[in-house]
Amino acid sequence: MKLLKIIPDNTNIPFLKWRNVAIWFSFALIAASIALVAIRGLNFGVDFAGGLMMEVRFEQPVELDELRETVNTAGAGDGNLQTFGDPRTVAIRLPLPPGDDAAVQAVVKQVQDKIRVTHKDAEFRRVETVSGKVSGELIRDGALAMLLAMIAISIYIWFRFEWQFGVGALFALVHDVTLTLGFFALTQLEFDLNIVAAILTIIGYSLNDTIVVYDRIRENLRKYRKMDMAELLNLSINETLSRTIVTSVSMMIALGTLVVLGGSVLFGFSVAMLLGIFVGTFSSIFVGAPLLLWLGVTSDSFVANEASAEDRVKAKKAAERGQV
Incomplete structure (x- = not known):
């Protein structure tokens, strides 16, 4: 029995062709979201406003x-x-x-x-x-939780990959969180602890999706050291596209059902998650990967590091055999 493939194996969508438009579009959305939060503010629920x-x-x-x-x-x-x-x-x-x-x-x-x-x-x-005192503490703790989560994630990616990947992931997370806050400032939906929980979940999802793409990019950097970097990024994104689409669409279907049938208690959380999944998928494809080009990553950026590591291993083995 032949398995159903939503994305064919030979898919080659030129995502990097639109990288400049996507990046500047993202910058515009981030600026608009910050302006909305500054001008209109968030409609804090009792949790935060007291x-x-x-x-x-x-x-x-x-x-x-x-x-x-x-x-x-x-x-x-x-x-x-x-x-x-x-x-x-x-x-x-x-x-x-x-x-x-x-x-x-x-x-x-x-x-x-x-x-x-x-x-x-x-x-x-x-x-x-x-009370006002409790609400102030909740605002501080909620903002601190989001900030620490983003910083810890970036540090992990920095050590797991290279610093350029950490910066790219951090910007993608800022993009996703800022757009979600801007949406709540625009619609004036109530912003409470449920929404903070949704944003933390969005951070985790966006990280997971971005790491999958980054891991494939790193594998391909080792395999195709003479390939043009834009082509290599396109190849990596297309190779992970099936997983990205299946995961995102599955979650969107579940969250869409919650938005319609989940009732008022889950409405804000479900809307925040639905928007976050969409912008998280967008950022992992059009923001996180193209930023590597802007940060100067090339197909041979990390060859020297890998070579020196191999040399150290060889030297250590030689020393153990008494040949050094």
Whole structure:
């Protein structure tokens, strides 16, 4: 029985032909994402912003402006409202009232009573509270976790391959993370600890995909020392293309199902992962590999290092035999 091949063995797509367009396009997207985060900011959830969050479900979609006016009349401060997964579910975020748990419960009851007056069908699903101190610590720890993960990964690739590969992988990771943050700044989807977990997962996936391509590049550098570097990179990408496409498409199908059917709790995580898989696949092909050319890697860049290593081994064996 003949096995089905999604990508034929003789595939030779000239990816490096578009390397300049892809790199500058990536730079433009990174700049746009940074600008969006700086100007619009991220819509931090209660985990990061602190405060009181209530999730309310209605039988029919509601007008957010009308519901906002109702919430504001409860005397609990200005409410920040947004749909949560679908038009019938609304997340209400309020400032955390001073005092103990009794004060918080009193505010929750006031808001619920006001909403029930105009919306008999309101179903209050959950209430969460996070203090400002805890939210500040979570922001710091979440950012530190992403930064340390990226640095540790780059150091590993540096020692596993060469420094040029480490720089290329680091830029690919920055590309993937920055674009994901820019997407959340653009859409104003809630950014909470679930999204941090998604970004850390994206970093791991992007690393895995990039290392597969880099490992094939290193193998081909040893096999084809007289081949033009652009051709060698094209060959390496095409040789790993089947694995890349199968893995990415399989994950996208699963994540797409979660986006549609997973409900509001998993919506942000699933969207972040779906976008991250797409940009991670793009970066491993059009960013990580072409950057090696910009960093001066050629088909004989590492021949001297390998030769000197072989010489040291031979010298050691000769010394052991008493011939040195």
